[in-house]
Amino acid sequence: MTPQEARALCLLPDRTAVLAELRHRKIGATALRELLERYEERPWDTWSGVVELDDEHGRRTDMAVHVPPYTPGRRLGALIVLHGAGGSGEQVLPYFSALGERLSLAVLCPTAQLPAQRSNNLDVAGIFGSRFRMPRWDLTGRDFVPAALRWARTELGADPDRCALAGVSMGGLATWNLGMRFWHSFCAAVPLNGALSVWESFGTDARTRALLPNTLPLPLFVVHGGADEQIPARFDRESVDTLRALGHEDLRYEEVPGGGHGLETLGLDADGPLFHRLERWLGRTYRTPRPAEIHHRADEDRHGRAHWVGVDGIVPGKAAEVHAVRTSADRFEVEVSGARRIALHLRGDRLSPGATVGVSVNGAASSVRFAPDLPTVVDSYRETADPVLVAEQIVHRAVPER
Known part of the structure; x- marks a missing residue:
């Protein structure tokens, strides 16, 4: 399957049929994510x-x-x-x-x-x-x-x-x-x-x-x-x-x-x-696709996400603020105010299946096994059609009170 075919398939209306076709072709979560973001040069018409x-x-x-x-x-x-x-x-x-x-x-x-x-x-x-x-x-x-x-x-x-x-x-x-x-x-x-x-x-x-x-x-x-x-x-x-x-x-x-x-x-x-x-x-301008450090503010859940981190449950009338750092391939440190939950959008470009990922939210440490998930890849691509924002696993954590 070519990258263009993979992108077109993921956007078909019938999500169930999309997943069935990918499984029939034995295309897993990581392979699909790599296909979606791969570039093949092809001419275009003016x-x-x-x-x-x-x-x-x-x-x-x-x-x-x-x-x-x-x-x-x-x-x-x-x-x-x-x-x-x-x-x-x-x-x-x-x-x-x-x-x-x-x-x-x-x-x-x-x-x-x-x-x-x-x-x-x-x-x-x-x-x-x-x-x-x-x-x-x-x-x-x-x-x-x-x-x-x-x-x-x-x-x-x-x-x-x-x-x-x-x-x-x-x-x-x-x-x-x-x-x-x-x-x-x-x-x-x-x-x-x-x-x-x-x-x-x-x-x-x-x-x-x-x-x-x-x-x-x-x-x-x-x-x-x-x-x-x-x-x-x-x-x-x-x-x-x-x-x-x-x-x-x-x-x-x-x-x-x-x-x-x-x-x-x-x-x-x-x-x-x-x-x-x-x-x-x-x-000369290009987007930095996956920064290691993110500062983001949001006053409603609609725009709570920035790259690989997102917040929701934002307190009305106040801007939530998140400072997230990927300190290593398998460790994330997040400081949050003004929101009740965070989400980390994980990808396999720096993680292997089964790897233990450490997550710290306002100093509260936890861990999760990285488990690439095909429906997550499909759904995250369908949401924005942006391969850079595709996730293989989304990890949710409540924000502990300080």
């Missing part, structure tokens, strides 16, 4: 068009797509671009097509829809007013952004370690917020004329700002028009200053003199100086 995309709520939208010409020896990546209020994917795609061609990135531009559930508009009212009733992005990651990311991996075979996120205005706000919550899913984030939280016009948004350190491992290229009156540049300046003070190692900030709120005012035309700086920077 094309542009509009496809339909479904989110987890069953809503449907159009996504404008541009796939660049095939470059031998280079794997296709993806750049997901989020438009601003009142815009569309087709409208924003032309601004980024040239960048995609230079870097072998498929450019995917979904169109936002109205919220799946009634909303009080608190995420956008600070900019557009409480009566704002236009389509918008879900800042908690329940709509078309994860769907576009999954589509890039499953339909285009995009390199999961070369998937970047960008957005302008309302899309820049979403880029910041999704980058904070799901930083482990992207190789880079490029917010343009965005903000961490529009409510900081009235004072510090402590809940949102508590998540900002999550972006420390995520390369950031922040662009803002110096003359933007709708979302003033001071929003991004403050976030950039905070991250620099925290020691962010790959952060660029470009404030465009005279640049306004419109994307066309930022000087991102192909072959312009800012375009070339962004091209050089983005061209």
